[in-house]
Amino acid sequence: MLPLLLVLMFIIHKSIHLLIDEIVVERLQHDALSLVSAVAQSDEGWKVDAEALPGVYRRAKSGHYFILQWNGGEIRSRSLWDMHVDPVNFIPGDTEDYLYFWIDGEFWVVHHQPFIKQGEVFSLWIAEDISDIDQKQKSYEYFLAAALLLFTCVFILWQRRVLNKGFALLEPVKKAIKENRVSGELNFPDEVPEEIATLVNSIDLLVDRSSRQVARSRMSVGNLAHELKRPLQELQIVASDLNDPKQKETLNKVIRQLKGQIDAELKRARISGNPMPGNLFNVAEELPVLEDLLTRIYNKKITFTYDSELEQLPFDRDDTLELIGNLLDNAWKYASNQVQLSIRSVGEQFSIRIDDNGPGVPAQFFNEINQRGTRIDEQNTRPGDGLGLSICQAIVDSYNGTISFSNSDLGGLRVDVSVQNNLVE
Numbered sequence: 001m002l003p004l005l006l007v008l009m010f011i012i013h014k015s016i017h018l019l020i021d022e023i024v025v026e027r028l029q030h031d032a033l034s035l036v037s038a039v040a041q042s043d044e045g046w047k048v049d050a051e052a053l054p055g056v057y058r059r060a061k062s063g064h065y066f067i068l069q070w071n072g073g074e075i076r077s078r079s080l081w082d083m084h085v086d087p088v089n090f091i092p093g094d095t096e097d098y099l100y101f102w103i104d105g106e107f108w109v110v111h112h113q114p115f116i117k118q119g120e121v122f123s124l125w126i127a128e129d130i131s132d133i134d135q136k137q138k139s140y141e142y143f144l145a146a147a148l149l150l151f152t153c154v155f156i157l158w159q160r161r162v163l164n165k166g167f168a169l170l171e172p173v174k175k176a177i178k179e180n181r182v183s184g185e186l187n188f189p190d191e192v193p194e195e196i197a198t199l200v201n202s203i204d205l206l207v208d209r210s211s212r213q214v215a216r217s218r219m220s221v222g223n224l225a226h227e228l229k230r231p232l233q234e235l236q237i238v239a240s241d242l243n244d245p246k247q248k249e250t251l252n253k254v255i256r257q258l259k260g261q262i263d264a265e266l267k268r269a270r271i272s273g274n275p276m277p278g279n280l281f282n283v284a285e286e287l288p289v290l291e292d293l294l295t296r297i298y299n300k301k302i303t304f305t306y307d308s309e310l311e312q313l314p315f316d317r318d319d320t321l322e323l324i325g326n327l328l329d330n331a332w333k334y335a336s337n338q339v340q341l342s343i344r345s346v347g348e349q350f351s352i353r354i355d356d357n358g359p360g361v362p363a364q365f366f367n368e369i370n371q372r373g374t375r376i377d378e379q380n381t382r383p384g385d386g387l388g389l390s391i392c393q394a395i396v397d398s399y400n401g402t403i404s405f406s407n408s409d410l411g412g413l414r415v416d417v418s419v420q421n422n423l424v425e
Contacts (some may be wrong), residue, residue, distance in 0.1 A: 002073070005148050012144065016137055020130065021109065025098045028111040028126050031057075035124060036115050048075050063106070063129035070122045087125050090172055107131045169193045173200060230264050259316070281313040281320035283343065290325055294332045302332055308339035313343070313350070315399060315419075323395045327354045327415055330389060334358030338410055351418045358412035366405040392417075 031054065048068065056064040061079040067087050067317055068075040077083075083373035098315055101108045106129040113124045172189040173196070190372050192200050239251040266314060283306075291304050313320045322340075331339045335356035342353040369389055392415075396403045401419030408414035 001152065005152065009141070009145060009148065013141055017139070020133055020137065021098065024109050024128055024130055024133075025111055028098070028128060029113070031064070031066075032111060032113045032124055032126050035068070035126065036113075036117070036122075036237065037120065039068065039117055041118060046070060046073055046075070053077075063131075064127075064128075065108075066124065066126040068122060068124050070110070070120050088122070101127075107134050153245060166193075170196070212235065228258070232258055232262065271297075281315065281317045281324070283311060286317075286321060286324075287341070290321075290328055298332050299328075299329050300332065300335075300386045301337060302335055303338045304341070305339075306343070308341075308343035309345050310343060323350065323392050323417070326389070326392050327352070327417075331356040331358070331413070331415075335412060340410065348420060349418050350420070351416065353417075355408040355410045355416045356412040357408070357410035360407055360412045361405065363407070369405060 034052065034054070035048065038049040040047060040049060050058060054064070057066060057077040058060040059077050059079055061083070062079045064077075065080050065083075065085075066077045067080075067085065069087060085103060089101065098109055098111045101110060108127045109130055110125055111125040113126070115122050115124065163193040171191065173192055176186060176188045187202065188200050188204055235251070236255050239248055239255060242251065287306055295302065315323075328339065328341070331354050335358045338357040340353075340355045342351075343353075344351045344353075393403055396417055396419060399419045401417060403418075404416045406414045406416070
């Protein structure tokens, strides 16, 4: 609207200006005809009959002036009084029949009209001071500009109110999406704006289908892992009957790897719960469940303490559950009796720290323990396939984060995860 209003202001300015010019120049032309009629020759030469002139040309500095020149002579109106005006300045080489000049603080419109009378060539310059009119025009334009500015401000405020009122209808939809990230249930309001009804229905349908597909997929993986345990046991029996020690050891190694992967999938199926795309990890709800599950898996009495600055972690629930679940699983597996979890938000970074009081890992292995299939405790009898930390590394990489390892103050391993804080307000 601002460019439109500026164009409108320009058009109004030019229109008023041209209208004033037309009125003033028409009056000057009329007075010029009167002056031409009043020019007469006498015994003393050419003169202008004063009685035939309007009174404004006889009153000093009246704002109406004329200068009449011919070869060898000149007549100036009494209204010019002591003003020094040279008609040479009025010769512009312009095609217009009127010009503008500032003279002694007055704004003149000057009309030039040549004519011939009784064989003599005359030049008549007739002028009118339009300072008052110009000032009134500017005052009117200032008032108009202020009115348009006020109108613009009122219009913007009104438009803002209309938009806020319109977008307020979207608040229930926004609230439903936020609640979904917390509760795991997406419940859109029954009434939504007609303009987004199709979009809301599509999102609702897509989320429902996605959650069902993920649930079926995870259930199928869990069932498959469970069903593979029996063939794996039979394969283990076959391996025990082998006479070749080398083949027996190779087969047992493959069996251990398969068993570790099957156990990992079964564990994931047990802790995943009801998947819902877009959910956030709720610390107070999820950690007690993980603690109980890990206690039952390892049948160990672990003192687990955690400290979190946030109620929710700014990542997808399933990714966070798998990340923290694997890190706690690793800590639980090797800890003697103590595991600590700390969750912090530092500026734009979000960090997770897990400490245990287990045997720890030699410093020379810190850069390789998160490689897929790597186990530092190859001779250890604890179950595992070396996939847990590599899975954690993959999840952290997907969020452009970092994961590092060091010695814990508790005596075991310390794992630090740092990623960008992507929590949506």
